[in-house]
Amino acid sequence: MNRLIAKGLMFGNLIAVDSPALVERYNRALKALTGKTTGLTDFHIDLSGYSPEVGDELGDDLYLNPNGCNRQFILLTTDQKTAPLLNAKFSTSRGILTRFIEENETELFTLTARDAVAGELENTVFDLTEPRRLFDIRRVTVVADTTGNHIAEGRKLAGLIERFRTEEDGWWDDVLIAEMIGLAEKTGDVTRNPVTLKSTTFDQGNFWTAHFGGVYLFRDVEHPAAISVGPKERLGALPISYVFDPRDRKDIAQFLDLNDLVEPIATARGLDAGAVLRQKMDFILIDAATRLGLDTGAGTRRELRQVANTLGHRLPDEFQGLAALLRWVETGGKRPRITPSHPAYFYTLRSRPHKDRDLVNMLLSELAPLDIRQLFICHKELFYDTYRSWPEAKRAYVADFLAREYQMDKDGTRRALFGSEPQMAPGPWDRDDVELVGPWGAVRRERR
Template identity: 50%
Template sequence: MKRLIQHGLMFGGLFEVASPALIERYNRALEHLTGKRTTLDHFHIDLSGFSPEVGDELDDMDYLNPGGCNRQIILLSTRQREAPLLEMKFSTSAQIIRDFIARNEAQLFTLTARDAVAGELQNSVYSVADPAHLLDIRTVTVEADTTTGVVRDAAKLDTLIRRFREEEDAWWDDVLVSKMIGLAQATGDVTRAPVTFETASFQQDDFWTAHHGGVYVFRSVGSKAVLANRPFPAPGIEVIDLSMRNVVATFLQMNNLVQPIVEGRGVAAADILREKLEHLAIDALGHAGHLPDAVSDRALRRAMQVHAAVLPPEVHALGAMLAWAEGRGAWPRIDSANPAYFHTLRAAPGPLRDLTNMLLAELAPQDFRQLHICHKPLFYARYAASPDTLKTWVAERLATDYAADRDGVWAHLYASDVTHPVPKVQKRVKGPWG
């Protein structure tokens, strides 16, 4: 993974923890949640407070997510919302944490100036050993407080203030007044600066989970279904095997979840098809051991010519579509029986866009750029198992074709109206381990 880290394609954009004050706050929260502490004097944390360096030190990459069901969080700053979420088990976790930070930004800004905020994303289940239990997940609630319990104490103080105002002889209740003063010393004036979090409960109708080989749950669509790599019995809902391509394609079309990735001729459409074709060729040549050592467009074209026999049918199908986009050929018929079918689709606009793009990336994993953008867990797993030369090509191509302008590439590939090609300028971002 060293190449990805060097190019800022892995562990990039994390929040740096280097000052003694932040490290001590992190350790207080870590001990509060897990009973453990770190001896590191410099590390990085993600959106949830997970640190790959601390996980490496503790020899436990799930130290904030035991069981992979109810993720714990450590917030040192509201700026963590700009960081990615690592070791993702549920596709909705990142947005839930960002929404929680956005809803409570003022309170979190005040509280994290003095202490860490620790908490948990609480599902309605505590174990998913049985895959059918995934369907019992309906809501996720964020519960959080400082390590010293300021939010808890503020709630107590608020209750006592109401008693003081409503009870007729409260002025003479020395015990009540003493409790109020003691709590106020820890919480401040909660009447002027409330120390409470907006209750953050999130409906979980649609999500992906890494459990049980990867499962997609779609419950807000007209034809509800679960799509799984390892199908399992589930009462009241259809379970589709992801290997049944025709059935998956029918489900996506029936629920209007997808659209063609190119809908007309032109330079932008041709660029998308050419790039996807090259990515598929790189993947095939790399696994066949025919990629040249030097990463260049000319070397790739030469390898594709010399080793055309190892190129998969998907490359030829996309080549025919590219010829049509450039006005050099007829429109090719590519249906769900064609191995290139899912390479020709992207998610339709709407609330299920990201989940659908994630599913499409898994159905067409040879396009490593789409996989990196839409399904990072699967990308990292495939990358780790790739030949060394292929790793070099993938890292270099992502650095020049994606990391240079992430937002521009996303719009180029997935926006409803693509109008311009993507700039190719290399940019590196430092992260953990340099």
């Protein structure tokens, strides 16, 4: 993993906490949330204020995420909005925290100028003892304040001021006036500079969770379903009609099609399908060659073509399927039929531009794990887990490729692969004129 860290592919873009004042503020917030403090004089934090160094010191990587249910956070600066979120247990957590910071940036900038802001993502479920409890998570509320309770006391002072203005004897209430003065010394003039936080409640409709081996829950779609990363039998009875796992490739394909969640790469608008398919084929070749101990050299396309010639009939089915699709894209002729049972099927899809685009691309990266670029972008937790099991030659190639081809232009690469950020309101962009699921022909639309 040191190679990934050195290239900025792991723990990259974390925020440095390296001054006595910031460390002291962090410890006040940490003490308020967990009853613990750190003895470190400098460390780094992620979007939520979690620090790998502090986690190592405390022997607890979930010290800000007890039970993995209600993530706590510590904000020392609004710059944390650009940092990654480590040890994520829900796919929605990063989006909620980022949006909370962006929509309250002025207020948070004011508050963090003199104190840390500590809080929690409350979802009313405190212990996920069984999978069915996931369905109790419907809404997440962001509860936040400074360690000095500036927001709460500001609200209290505003209430006292209203009493002072409206009550008949307010001008003569010495106790009321004294309490107002005492609070004003802490909060400042809340009439001229009110500090309130907005956008603190977020719906949690469709999401992924790391709990129970990994579950994708789609309930806010026309045809709801849960997709388990592991055997679905382990989840037991769930309050949803359909539960699938990776063995149910046809059912998952039909689910994605019926809900209009995906589109074929070969016909996606604004996408260089040939370039994307070639790159996916390179990733598949690297995996096959390194597992067999073949020399891939520097991993250039010329060298990988020689590897393909060497493999011959041993070329993976995923490669063969994408190669046939590439020939159709670039030269025409008969369109190849790639069904959901074909290993290349999910490599030929990407999410449509809807509100759950990132979640669907995350699911597709799980179903097409040899596409290491999509895996890294869409599902970093899985990327890091599988990286450890790869041959050394593949780890070196992947780290060099991502540092060279992705780190240089992250936003541009994302737009090129997945399109621009989707609009939130439904519109004509939610449906392509080409009613295809892919070059294999449309999956039959059956009402289940």
